[in-house]
Amino acid sequence: MLKGVSSVACVGGGVIGGGWIARFLLSGLNVRVYDPHPEAKRIVGEVLSNADRAYGLLTMAPLPPRGTLTFCTTLQDAVADADWIQESVPERLDLKKRVLADIDAAARPEALIGSSTSGLLPSDLQTGLTRPERLFVAHPYNPVYLLPLVELVGGRSTAPETLVNAKAILESIGMKGVVIDKEIEAFVGDRLLEALWREALWLIKDGICDTETLDDVIRYSFGLRWAQMGLFETYRIAGGEAGMRHFLGQFGPCLSLPWTKLTDVVDLDEALIERIGVQSDSQAAGRSIRDLERIRDENLVGILHALQAGDAGAGWGAGKLLTDFEQKLWSRATPPTIDLEAATPLRLIDTRVNAAWVDYNGHMTEHRYLQVFGDTTDALLRLIGVDMAYIEQGHSYYTVETHLRHLGEAKLGQSLYTTLQILSYDSKRLHFFTHIYDLATQCVIATAEQMLLHVDMVSGRTCPAADEVLARLAPLAQRHAVIATPEGAGRHVGQKARQ
Amino acid sequence: MLKGVSSVACVGGGVIGGGWIARFLLSGLNVRVYDPHPEAKRIVGEVLSNADRAYGLLTMAPLPPRGTLTFCTTLQDAVADADWIQESVPERLDLKKRVLADIDAAARPEALIGSSTSGLLPSDLQTGLTRPERLFVAHPYNPVYLLPLVELVGGRSTAPETLVNAKAILESIGMKGVVIDKEIEAFVGDRLLEALWREALWLIKDGICDTETLDDVIRYSFGLRWAQMGLFETYRIAGGEAGMRHFLGQFGPCLSLPWTKLTDVVDLDEALIERIGVQSDSQAAGRSIRDLERIRDENLVGILHALQAGDAGAGWGAGKLLTDFEQKLWSRATPPTIDLEAATPLRLIDTRVNAAWVDYNGHMTEHRYLQVFGDTTDALLRLIGVDMAYIEQGHSYYTVETHLRHLGEAKLGQSLYTTLQILSYDSKRLHFFTHIYDLATQCVIATAEQMLLHVDMVSGRTCPAADEVLARLAPLAQRHAVIATPEGAGRHVGQKARQ
Known part of the structure; x- marks a missing residue:
């Protein structure tokens, strides 16, 4: 449940509508969809499957349980109970006005209505x-x-708090x-585009050139700059001290040179x-749209991850936005449904092998x-109370020693999970054994x-953990003590396997 | 020495000229510079120091020994022996023509002359x-x-092989x-820009918006797309099946709508x-140009690394270009100057802690x-002949067991090196011990x-290494056998330190 929004309606489920639907569902919101197009379910399904894959690569943070997706047979049924209604029907003023009037009539009075239009004026809508x-x-x-940007534009009659609320919900x-x-x-983006x-x-x-050369000119030069800074901040640097x-004084005169053909419409x-x-x-070299989508999404994820490391690890631009979002996800995650009473290793992480994790x-x-x-x-530490707040107070656990064994191979896209067994602990030490399993086999x-x-962390010296941490650790360790010591514990490198 | 180019002259050493100088020097070419500007040495020095830092983060591949930088007092002295002369003086046709005529007169007949102009016609030049x-x-x-793109444009009198050679050298x-x-x-890039x-x-x-909003519109949306694909390939995906x-048929009509102000000059x-x-x-929030340059360069490195992982690890766009370049660097690297006769651990890697490697x-x-x-x-394996060619024949070494100890902390930018001692080997097994040292302390x-x-690698089973690999391993292992076993070898996790 997010800041007053718990259910959403999407009217129109094409590529853009489908993308909205995926964002909302993955954020835990229930989505009711109205789209009379005969292929709507298939198209939404394909976008959702791409989104699933991309989100699996994008973040390890605990997403809320996915919302429920419902296809409705009437617009009224879709929008009646929604807190946010997003309209994404084709780009024609008459059609959009008719659909928006229907939405307005059927929606609850306090519901927000957003239009995905890329060009029409909100005052007209x-x-x-x-x-x-x-x-x-x-x-x-x-x-x-995957792309985080939403341009919010109000018309003559839009209430200022509508935009404030919309921004907070996004x-x-x-x-x-x-x-x-x-x-x-x-608006702004499509003007520039x-x-x-x-x-x-x-x-x-x-x-002057072909499409591949033109694309290369962009992606080997200013495209790389624009992923992180925009136009003005880039030029600020170019201007130097x-x-x-x-x-700007130097740049100005260039504008009046007769360089561009922009006065004419092609x-x-x-x-x-x-x-x-x-x-x-010829440029696509036989790659299907599905291939290109996969490559694009993996690259976007990789770029977002790179930007998370930006500004000396603080995060930059879209990377910082992702980090902030992940911290929110962690802070509002319901504790993992781990049976702390069971005498079995803790299952802590489910993940998938990311494109950035594999070799050629x-x-x-x-x-x-x-x-x-x-x-x-990290998941174990959060479970025993060593979370962001604890670390910000200046204490943490540091790994000092690790013994790894590779018993199989993980490949791109493979689903993995981990289990952890505590072997021993005292006030300063924590000793455990973790398995990575292949989910399928x-x-x-x-x-x-x-x-x-x-x-x-200030002195860099060991010290006893807080009592509340030890109090959470104790019962876990006690239950794990009755489990057999895992095969492989206590081994040194090169030691013969036990018979 | 690269494809017929061993020495370069740069006429003009501002931000662009300085960037060329850095690229050439880091590629092992000697560079002679002519720039009468009183601050030229300082400006070039600053660009070089940025480039050094960025290259340190960008690649672990063995760069050739850096070329020699010489500031000359006359243009003739700078260009007389150069194979490639790059002109980067201010953007005025009369000035450029005068400088290029001087270069033409003083250069060797077969030398290539490139102009960094961002707008003037080569036919005029x-x-x-x-x-x-x-x-x-x-x-x-x-x-x-850092940005790999160079637009190559010939004029009416430019020989076709000039562009072919220039492309190969780049x-x-x-x-x-x-x-x-x-x-x-x-040309193309600045037209679009x-x-x-x-x-x-x-x-x-x-x-309509302020500069920060405009930059955000770019860097949270299409900037992320353009770092990897350009305009047409992105729209190909948007067009779907x-x-x-x-x-294009759908997009066309939009162009004639009276959306842009482009017919007027601002x-x-x-x-x-x-x-x-x-x-x-206000957008820069007090960050200096130096800060912004550092952030930009680290982000560019991170994005290039992300794109190296693209297309399921094959590399994509500027990332693939970097991977191809690194493979060339490895293949033409002189063997590391490692004293294989000495009874000391092998010093194999010198590196620096990358911005993408650190936490918050x-x-x-x-x-x-x-x-x-x-x-x-990997460096040891290359040394004993397990290189790309060997692996492509279907054999490799896989790590099965690792014991790590953390004895200190590495921080952003810190210089590290590693040494490796072989403990034992047989035809199928290879057992060694590696230290990571802080370079400074x-x-x-x-x-x-x-x-x-x-x-x-096909059957996934162990098998004996090739004779030539074992023949390289034997003398190394023999020499390492006389070194004391390192403290920490043979330990299991939690074992008390030896007194």
């Missing part, structure tokens, strides 16, 4: 509504389940709502469409096994025996 | 040269030492030369410059220690004892 004050533009970017599901100060057609697109079409039409104002005639089609086919053969690289063991350790893939020490 | 056929535009992007230093088919002012920039200035001038031609007057200056200052406290995360140990293992930070098995 809200004309004639009974409650126009709750209508706003919420314009996302494809793939909606934040609670890991998205970045930015409020655009004045409404204009196509259209300007560039128009110029790109001229470059192809005039035979002389400053932004000096830079005639996107059949010949140009065919030329671009042929070039694009598709095998998980050696150090990623230790990453999975480390995540398991239940075979052991790797084991780790680890020793941790409780430390004062 | 080459008019009046004695040997215009070797003049071309080589337009890079800032920071030149490839040999890890850059991506793309040939633009027809010359136009501003200018179109977007012009629109951006209108959005700020009209008060209906295909690129269908997508008057970049003092009021607008001041507005952007104020907004940009700036400490190296646990599994990254194992990554450094793994890199050390020579203190041990971590140790690993590891057991590897030689395997047939």
Whole structure:
């Protein structure tokens, strides 16, 4: 349940609507969908399956239980009980106005209504509504389940608190709502995109380069810059110590040179469409749309992870947003449903082998096994009360010793889980044994025996753990003491296996 | 020595010239610089120090010994013996023409001459040269030492083989030369940038949003897409299974809507410059240009690393380019200067703690220690002949067991090195002990004892290593046998330290 939103309706379930549906469901919200298109279920299903895969790679943080997806046969049935209704029908003013009027009539008075329009004015969309004050533009970017941006644009009758609420709700599901100060057609992102697109079409039409060269120009240069900073911050750096104002003073004159063809609209005639089609086919080199989607999503996940490490680990841009979201997920996670009374090892982590974790053969690289063991350790520590708040007070457990055995191989996409058994502990020491299992076969893939020490992070010296931590540890260790010592514990490297 | 290029001259050493100088030096080329600007040495020094830091994070591959940097007092002295001369003086046609004529007169007849111009036509630049056929535009992007793109544009008199050679030379230093088919002012990249920039200035001038919002719109949405694919490939995916031609047919009509202000040139007057200056200052939140450069470079490195993992580990876009470059570096690296006759552990890896390796406290995360140990293992394997070619024949060593001890902490930017001692081996087994040292203090930070098995990768079973591998291993192991067994070898987890 997120800041007053517990159920959502999506009217229109194409690529954009489907992306919204996936975001909402994965955030634990129930979603009711209305889309009369005969293929709607298939399209939404495909987007959901991509989103599932991408989210599996994106974060290890505990997602809330997934919401329920319901396809409704009438718009009224879909929207009647929703707190947020997102309209994503085709981009025609008359159609959108009719659908929004139906939504407005059927929705609860306090429900928010967002439109996914990429170009129409909210003032035009809200004309004639009974409650126009709750209508706003919420314009996302494809793939909606991975790209965090939503442009929030109000019309003449939109209440200011509508946008404030919408922004807070988006934040609670890991998205970045930015409020655009004045409404204009196509808002900010699509204005920028259209300007560039128009110029790109001229470059192809005039035979200056082909589509692959144009894409290469972007992705080997400013595309890499723009993933992290935008236009102005990049130019601020380019301007150097002389400053932004000096830079602009120099840059200004270039604008009046007759460089661009932007004063003319490209005639996107059949010949140009065919030329671009042929070039694009050759560029894709036989990769299907599904292949390209998979590659795109894995790259987006990798870039987001890289940005999480930005600014010396503090996180930068979309990476910092993801880290903040993950911290929220951890803080509001219901404790894992672990049977603390059972005399069995604790099952702590379920994960999947990420694209960034494998070598060119598709095998998980050696150090990623230790990453999975480390995540398991973190889960145990949270369970006994060594969480963010505890660490911020200056104490933590540090690993001092690890013994790893590789008994099988993990490959890209494979599902894994870990179990942990406490071997011994005292006020300063914590000694346990972890297994990584393959989910499908239940075979052991790797084991780790680890020793941790409780430390004062300021002095760097060991010290006793807090009483409440030891109090949580004690009953766990007691139950684990009756389990047989795992095969492999107490081994040194090269020791012969027990017969 | 790279494909016929061994020495380079750079005329002009500002931010762009300095970036070229850094790229060339780090690729092992000697660079002679001519720049009469009184601050030239300082500016080049600052760019070089950024480049050093970034390259230290970017790759573990063995860079060739750095070239020699020489500042010359005359242009003639700088260019006389160069194979490639790169001109990066201010963007004025008369000045560039004068400088290029001087270069043309002083250079060897077969030397290539590249101009860093971001907008002038190569046909205009080459008019009046004695040997215009070797003049071309080589337009890079800032920071030149990290962004791989170079637009290669020939003029009317440029010989086709000039561009072919230039592209090959750029490839040999890890850059991506793309040939633009027809010359136009501003080529492809700056055309696209200018179109977007012009629109951006209108959005700020009209008060639609501020600079921070505009940057956020880019970096939380299409900037993330463009780092990996460009414009057309992204839209190919957006078009879905209906295909690129269908997508264009739908997109076309939007272009004629009166959305953009692109037909007018923005008057970049003092009021607008001041507005952007104020907004940009607030956005930077007190970060200096040096801070922003560091953050940008670390993010670029992280994004490039993420893209190296793309397409299921095969590498994608700029990441694949980096992987290909690293393979070239490994293949042409002179064997490490390791004294195989000495009875001391082998010093195999020198590295620095990468921004992507640290947690929010700036400490190296646990599994990254194992990554450094793994890199050390790879270096040993290459030394005994288990290289790419050997692995492609279906055999390799797999790690089966590892014992790690953490004795100190590694932090962001810290320099580390590793040493390895072979403890024992037979035809199938390889058992060794590795230390990670802090370079500054020579203190041990971590140790690993590891057991590897030689395997047939197809059957997954152990098998004897090739005779030539064992023949390289034998004398090493023999020498290491006389060194004392390292403290910590043969330990199991939790074992008391020896007194």
